Amino acid sequence: MYDDNGAPIQRRTHLTDEAEELRYLALELETDHDAYVSRGRAPWRGLSGHDPLDDIPDEEFGERQWEDWHDGMYDEGDPERPRRRRPSGREVDIVPPVVAPVTVRVDPAIAAAFAARQAEATEGPSWEVDGGRVTVVGDFKEWSGPCIECGQEFTQRRPASQRRKWRRLCGEECSAERRRTANRERMRAVRADAA
Template sequence: MYDDNGAPIRRRTRLTDEADELRYLALELETDHEAFVSRGRAPWRGLSGHDPLDDLEDEEFGERQWEDWHDGMYDEDDPERPQRRRPSGRGVDIVPPVVGDVVVRVDPAIAAAFAARQPDAEEGPSWEVDGGRVTVVGDFKVWAGNCGHCSTPFEQRRPASQRRKWRKSCSRECAKAVDRAKARERMAAQRGTDAA
């Protein structure tokens, strides 16, 4: 698993038989051959003894890691920098990032070619539907056509994943007028069948 910055998230591991064998090998090297063997999640780089981070609960370990990462955006001399109380021992191994300006330089020929291709990339396929035309623009579908009541041109936008009918009227007033006209026609047809 990786965090938002693409760095692997450190997590606790359960020891397998092979890891137990490696622990015994490390113990043998340390006792018989007086070799330094690192214990814990990261090398102690020349220190020996107990890693205080091994005693932390998973929640506290994650919280300390987040605090150290978050404190990296403050200046060391900033009075607003949080004062974290740490037990004696080593701190978290991940060094907070140094925040600075990022400068991106692009070859002008590549930028011009990209700008020339961009309108074609953003403007997707289009097709005719009842009463208008649908065009795919990025992640959206745009319907353009005339109102079914007042014939005023208008547009509608919706996410490209939606598949439902498009409105045929530009406003609620026009939609109500269309509904009233349909009701009048229906009642006139019903009166015509009743009279016959």
């Protein structure tokens, strides 16, 4: 249902008979037995909670309806009138994700105990893998070997529980150079097939 301005009309809450009985029961408990009855638990529209539109007079109800329509038509940021929120406190239905830097907080006592245990760790088993050698030291695995691009020796370290391939390039520069070389070879092969 819409009003003369084309805005949807907010209708007043119609309580069911059961909700009305609960309201009178709460009133009776408060007046006759000095009991505290939470207002937030009075059911309305089949939901648990308080209908905020029940407490305002008809004039203000009409003004709010006009303001809602006006705010929808003319997006004016009026600093005098605070932005109203929904009864649940939400401002918008979909909140965009907040991108923030990740901070990792470690208990200093736990970090110190781990560092002490790692300092006492002895070198464990060692084995050869494709392009290098893996050695277990305490809770970590260490891989050492030459870079396949520049030939310089480098070392990688990761927790002993991880099982994945070791990086064979020492850094971003060697990785970019490897990519360029592969692209050159691929394009050379494409040109050779086209000719």
